[in-house]
Amino acid sequence: MLVAEGLTRRFGSLTVVDQLSFSVRKGEALGFLGPNGAGKTTTMRMLAGALGASAGRVLIEGKDLLRSSPRLRRNIGYMAELPPLYPEMTGREYLRFRGELKGLRGREAVREISRVASLTQVDGLLHRRIGKLSKGYRQRLALSDALVGDPGLLLLDEPTAGLDPNQILETRRLLRSLAENHALLVSTHILSEVEAICDRAVLIHQGRLVQSGTLKELKSARANSCLEIHVRSDLHELQDALLHSPWPKAEVEGSSLETPPLHRVSLPAENNELPVVVRYFVDKGFDIFHASLKSSALDEAFQFLTQSKHHSTSAENNMNLNADLGDQPSSEDGNHAG
Amino acid sequence: MQTSATSPPRKTGIMRGSFVIFKRELFSFWTTPLAWVLLTVFLGLQGGIFTSIVVHTIQQGSASPFGPLSAYFGQQSILLTISLLLLCPALTMRSFAEERKTLSIDLLLAAPIRSSSIVLGKYLAALATYLLIWLPTVLYALILRPTGTIDLGALLTSYFGLLLIGMSSLALGTLLSALAKSQLVALLLTIGVQFGLFVLGLGEYLLPDGPFRDLCAHLSLASMLEEISRGLLDSRRVIFHLSLTLWATYITTEMVESWRSSS
Ligand SMILES: Nc1ncnc2c1ncn2[C@@H]1O[C@H](COP(=O)(O)OP(=O)(O)OP(=O)(O)O)[C@@H](O)[C@H]1O
Ligand SMILES: [Mg+2]
Numbered sequence: 001m002l003v004a005e006g007l008t009r010r011f012g013s014l015t016v017v018d019q020l021s022f023s024v025r026k027g028e029a030l031g032f033l034g035p036n037g038a039g040k041t042t043t044m045r046m047l048a049g050a051l052g053a054s055a056g057r058v059l060i061e062g063k064d065l066l067r068s069s070p071r072l073r074r075n076i077g078y079m080a081e082l083p084p085l086y087p088e089m090t091g092r093e094y095l096r097f098r099g100e101l102k103g104l105r106g107r108e109a110v111r112e113i114s115r116v117a118s119l120t121q122v123d124g125l126l127h128r129r130i131g132k133l134s135k136g137y138r139q140r141l142a143l144s145d146a147l148v149g150d151p152g153l154l155l156l157d158e159p160t161a162g163l164d165p166n167q168i169l170e171t172r173r174l175l176r177s178l179a180e181n182h183a184l185l186v187s188t189h190i191l192s193e194v195e196a197i198c199d200r201a202v203l204i205h206q207g208r209l210v211q212s213g214t215l216k217e218l219k220s221a222r223a224n225s226c227l228e229i230h231v232r233s234d235l236h237e238l239q240d241a242l243l244h245s246p247w248p249k250a251e252v253e254g255s256s257l258e259t260p261p262l263h264r265v266s267l268p269a270e271n272n273e274l275p276v277v278v279r280y281f282v283d284k285g286f287d288i289f290h291a292s293l294k295s296s297a298l299d300e301a302f303q304f305l306t307q308s309k310h311h312s313t314s315a316e317n318n319m320n321l322n323a324d325l326g327d328q329p330s331s332e333d334g335n336h337a338g
Numbered sequence: 339m340q341t342s343a344t345s346p347p348r349k350t351g352i353m354r355g356s357f358v359i360f361k362r363e364l365f366s367f368w369t370t371p372l373a374w375v376l377l378t379v380f381l382g383l384q385g386g387i388f389t390s391i392v393v394h395t396i397q398q399g400s401a402s403p404f405g406p407l408s409a410y411f412g413q414q415s416i417l418l419t420i421s422l423l424l425l426c427p428a429l430t431m432r433s434f435a436e437e438r439k440t441l442s443i444d445l446l447l448a449a450p451i452r453s454s455s456i457v458l459g460k461y462l463a464a465l466a467t468y469l470l471i472w473l474p475t476v477l478y479a480l481i482l483r484p485t486g487t488i489d490l491g492a493l494l495t496s497y498f499g500l501l502l503i504g505m506s507s508l509a510l511g512t513l514l515s516a517l518a519k520s521q522l523v524a525l526l527l528t529i530g531v532q533f534g535l536f537v538l539g540l541g542e543y544l545l546p547d548g549p550f551r552d553l554c555a556h557l558s559l560a561s562m563l564e565e566i567s568r569g570l571l572d573s574r575r576v577i578f579h580l581s582l583t584l585w586a587t588y589i590t591t592e593m594v595e596s597w598r599s600s601s
Contacts, residue, residue, distance in 0.1 A: 050444035052600040066599045070355075073450035084442035086362075088369045100358040101449040145445075 001026045001153050001183035002047065006056035009042050009207075016042050018207040019056070026152060029179035031194030031201030031215070032187035039207040040187040041081045044157045047185070048078035060153065074102055077151040081158055081187075083142030087131030091122060091141050094130060095148060102149040116144035119174060135162045143171070153183045160193060172196045191215075227267045227274055230290035231281060232260050241284050247277075262289065352458065355451030359459025360466075363433075367467045376428055377471050383421050388478050407482060408489070411496040411567035419536060419559050422503060425471065427528035429464045430511030434594075435524040438516075443597075453594040457587060461512050468504045472497070492569035499566030502579040503559065507532055509586035516593045535559065 002024040009017040017039040024030045034040045045051035047058055049065050058065040060072055085094060092113060099109040117123040120140040125133060130141065139162050146154055159175065160168045175197045178184060186197055194201045195215055202212040211218055231238060235254065242250050242265070253264045267277060278291055367373040391409045411418065437443035446456050479493055511528040518524035539558025545551040555561060562575050 045444060045448075048444070048448040049598055050447040052596065052598060054600075070450045070452055073448060076448065078445070078448045080441065080444050082441075084440045084445065086366060086442065088366055089362075093365070097358065097362050098445075098449075100361075101355070101446075101451060103354075103450065 001061060002185065003059040003062075004043070004047060004056065005059065007043060007046055007053055007058065008055040009039075009046060009051070010054045016207050017046070017053075020204065020207070020209055021056075022202050022209065022212060024153070024183040024185050026183045027180060028200065029175065029184035029186060029198040031198035032185055032204070033189065033191070033194055033201050033218075034187075034204040035189055037206075038189075038204045040189075040204065041157055042207075043204075044078070044081075044155050044185070044187055048076055048080075048155050049073055050078070050080075074149060075152045077146035077148070077154045079142050079146040079154075079156045079159055081161075083138060083145075085130045085138055085142060085145075087129065090129055091117070091126040091133070094141065095126070095145060098145050099148050102151075104149060112148055112150075116147040119147060120144040121170065136164060136167055139163055140167070140171070147178075151182075154178065154185070156184070156186045158188055159186060160188070160190075226293075227269045227277055228290075228292050229265050229267070229277065229281065229288055231263050231265055231286050231288055232258075233263065233286050234260055235263065238263055238265070238286070241281070241286070245280060352452055352455050355449075355455030356459040356462065359446070359451070359456055360463045363460050363463030364466060367429075367463060372428070372432070373467055373471070376425060380421060380425055380471055381474055383417070384475055387417050388475075392482075407479060407496075408492060408567040410478065411499075411563055418563055422500075422507070422559070423529060423532045423536060426468065426504060426507040427511050427525050427532065429467055430508050430515050430528065431521040431525040432515070433460045433464065433512050433524075434516040434590075435518045435521040439520060447594070447598040453598065454591045456594055457512065457591045461509060461587060461590075464508045464512065465504060468508060469501070472500060472504075489569060492567065495569045495571050496566045499562060499571060499575075502576060503562070506579040506582040506586070509583040509590075513586040513590045513593075516590050 004023070005021050007017055007020040008015065020039075020043060022030070032040055032043070042051065046053045047065075049058070052066070060068075060075055063072055065072060086097075089097070095113045095117065096109055099112055104112055113126075114123065117126055120143045122137060122140050122144055125137055130138060133141065139159070143156070143159055146156060156175070160171050163171060172193070175184060175186065179197065179199070184197070186193070188194060198215070200212065200214055201218055203210050203218060235252070238252060242248060242252070247267045247269060250265050250267045253266075254261050269277060274291060274293065278288060281288055388410055395409070434443065437446070479488055482488055507528075510531060511524070514527045514531065515521070515524040518527055535557055536559055538554055539560055541554030542551060542558050542561060545554060556572075556574055556578060562572075565571065565575075
């Protein structure tokens with residue numbers, strides 16, 4: 001349904017989205033994860049056809065979005081971040097306008113408006129001016145806007161931001177059910193949201209894709225954190241010691257011409273194993289010149305993600321996810337108020 | 339939706355899309371204070387000018403040999419020009435600048451309509467509002483009709499001229515609104531450019547004879563107003579305003595297209 005190929009966007013000299021490639025099939029919800037400023041919104045705008053790409057292309061049902069007739073965009077429902085709506089219109093007028101843009105007319109439009117409004121439960125307030133609606137209602141109105149005309153692809157940029165806990169649950173349930181016969185791309189920086197809605201997720205950081213797969217795969221990828229130590233020794237001795245250590249898969253890089261040469265050793269180990277590692281090598285008679293935690297882009301991205309939970313208004317963001325990740329397990333408690 | 343598979347891609351009607359945008363723009367003009375404020379100020383000003391001309395005509399005879407209406411469109415044209423210089427930019431300042439600021443432009447750019455539909459819809463809504471604001475001045479002609487001083491040809495030419503001026507300056511304003519980052523900048527830019535044209539027109543009176551002076555005369559809004567008030571409309575002026583309109587609308591469309599398709 002949707003394929004992004006090498007999508008890149010530069011603003012001046014700043015590359016905000018860098019060579020992103022992924023795809024979403026019909027009947028699937030793909031989570032689009034990334035910390036603030038990762039480039040999620042920029043990507044969404046490009047996928048929706050609202051912003052040109054510096055390189056790469058977007059295929060909708062196999063057709064290049066920019067080279068095809070605008071009609072192709074009827075297949076796309078786009079909900080923008082902080083949805084901009086026209087404050088002087090009522091909800092009904094707005095949805096009608098959006099429906100007409102998508103080619104709906106008369107009776108058909110009226111029926112469609114009541115269908116989407118009841119899906120997102122905004123039907124009670126369609127007569128109110130948008131400028132007077134609460135943030136949550138506006139958010140849901142924007143969601144119903146994306147659903148108008150029942151497009152096969154839904155691009156939703158943080159659809160639950162600003163909703164109360166009940167509405168978050170309702171919306172997630174709705175999105176979950178929509179995923180059965182639509183292609184859904186849901187951007188968020190809340191891990192539990194992805195868990196609740198999505199089958200797969202891509203994680204981006206500083207505009208680059210750092211990981212994609214099922215949420216389980218993402219989490220286990222996270223577990224492969226890495227320690228680095230610098231050891232001055234003979235290479236054979238070092239390799240021999242590593243082979244009999246608990247970390248036989250450690251990678252060794254030589255970096256110096258001195259004798260004995262300095263080696264950088266990367267060990268697949270958890271952060272809290274650092275003392276164990278150091279003691280192991282010291283006991284074997286190696287001199288350690290440097291020991292550190294190596295943080296990968298994935299690590300960094302996840303760190304941001306788990307921190308951003310502080311700002312989430314959702315009371316039901318499940319904490320076990322944090323426990324799974326082994327990251328700041330206790331600091332989260334009692335922090336729902338944000 | 340069923341037709342999408344069979345109909346050729348170019349069939350996405352420019353007019354259908356434009357009409358949807360047009361309706362919304364017109365709606366937003368008249369449901370927010372802007373159009374009403376402009377209407378009030380504009381009519382207040384025009385009413386004042388008109389009244390003073392009528393009073394003048396009653397007391398001292400017509401200010402123009404072609405009758406009081408002609409004086410209104412013609413000899414008082416400095417006042418008219420100045421109000422036009424302000425009216426048109428105010429009508430177009432929001433057009434794109436505001437939507438770009440609130441990012442609601444994204445929803446139009448992502449919509450299944452052509453860039454030309456977006457531009458045309460917005461432009462025509464501004465033009466329609468401009469004409470609606472002028473509409474009440476038709477009353478002046480009706481008021482004066484019993485005096486028998488109305489030259490119908492001159493009257494129609496005058497309104498046609500005003501339509502031309504409106505078309506070109508609204509097209510220019512729409513373009514500048516697409517260029518500017520905020521509506522205030524769009525307003526000032528458009529006034530600036532219009533004023534530049536106006537000053538260029540004054541060259542007619544200041545420059546020595548020669549090609550430059552001719553050029554200034556062609557561009558001069560003031561002398562155009564003066565001519566149309568007497569029922570004269572030089573085809574070169576028509577061509578100038580029409581081509582300015584087409585050029586500005588075309589460039590605007592290209593700009594909108596560039597936002598959605600390349601960086
Ligand atoms: N029009 C623009 N001009 C210049 N820089 C921009 C523009 N739009 C976005 N950026 C930059 O691109 C980067 C990514 O922004 P983007 O809004 O895509 O991030 P995001 O992943 O959606 O973040 P968030 O989670 O906060 O919504 C940011 O550093 C931002 O400053
Ligand atoms: Mg964003």
